[in-house]
Amino acid sequence: MLNRLTPQRASLLVALMATAALAAAWGFQLAGYAPCPLCLYQRWAYYAGIPVTLAALYLALKKAPAARVLLVLAGLMFLANAVFAGWHAGIEWKFWPGPSTCTGGQLSGGLPDLSKPIVMCDVPAIRIFGISLAGWNALVCLALAGLAFIGARKRHAAAG
Numbered sequence: 001m002l003n004r005l006t007p008q009r010a011s012l013l014v015a016l017m018a019t020a021a022l023a024a025a026w027g028f029q030l031a032g033y034a035p036c037p038l039c040l041y042q043r044w045a046y047y048a049g050i051p052v053t054l055a056a057l058y059l060a061l062k063k064a065p066a067a068r069v070l071l072v073l074a075g076l077m078f079l080a081n082a083v084f085a086g087w088h089a090g091i092e093w094k095f096w097p098g099p100s101t102c103t104g105g106q107l108s109g110g111l112p113d114l115s116k117p118i119v120m121c122d123v124p125a126i127r128i129f130g131i132s133l134a135g136w137n138a139l140v141c142l143a144l145a146g147l148a149f150i151g152a153r154k155r156h157a158a159a160g
Contacts, residue, residue: 007067010151011057014074014144015050021140022046028133033125037102038088042137045081049074053148068152075148082141088134092124 005013025043029035056070091098102121119125124132131139 005147005150006154007060007071007151008057010071010147010154011053011060011067014071014078014148014151015053015057017140017147018046018050018053018078018144021137021144022050025133025137028126033133034119035125036119036121036123038084038091038098038121039125039134042081042085042088042134045077045084045141049077049081049144052077068154071148071152075145075152078141078148079145082138082145085134085138085141088121089132089138091122092132092134094122098122 022043025035025039025046052070052074056067056074059070060067087096088098090096098121102119124134126133128136
């Protein structure tokens with residue numbers, strides 16, 4: 001299957017999977033699992049990556065070589081986000097300390113806003129099969145990056 005992953009297919013697949021992952025994050029938030037600040041930062045790659053992959057899809061349909069460049073860019077964004085999400089998951093497992101602004105029960109910036117719940121970055125909101133949402137995000141982003149990179153390797157003429 002990966003041999004048949006053209007820039008068009010890779011762009012579409014990455015855009016759809018990234019949109020589904022972002023929708024899932026919003027769904028968990030609507031279900032009452034409030035995101036911490038690091039969780040919200042992890043969404044930035046999706047906010048940027050989805051339009052980039054949609055632009056890559058448009059260019060790939062026109063057989064423009066720039067589609068491959070955009071796929072590489074999207075792959076780099078999702079790879080960087082996988083590293084960031086893995087770092088966050090490590091904070092949740094207490095492998096290393098996180099930022100003092102959202103871990104260890106410390107508050108910064110004066111008095112807390114009591115109208116909003118305090119969400120700590122070192123406490124996972126939920127674990128699914130033993131993996132936190134940050135851990136799942138790291139895995140999803142690795143898959144998205146891999147698909148983008150594989151799709152960027154194919155030339156349009158060879159893709160048929």
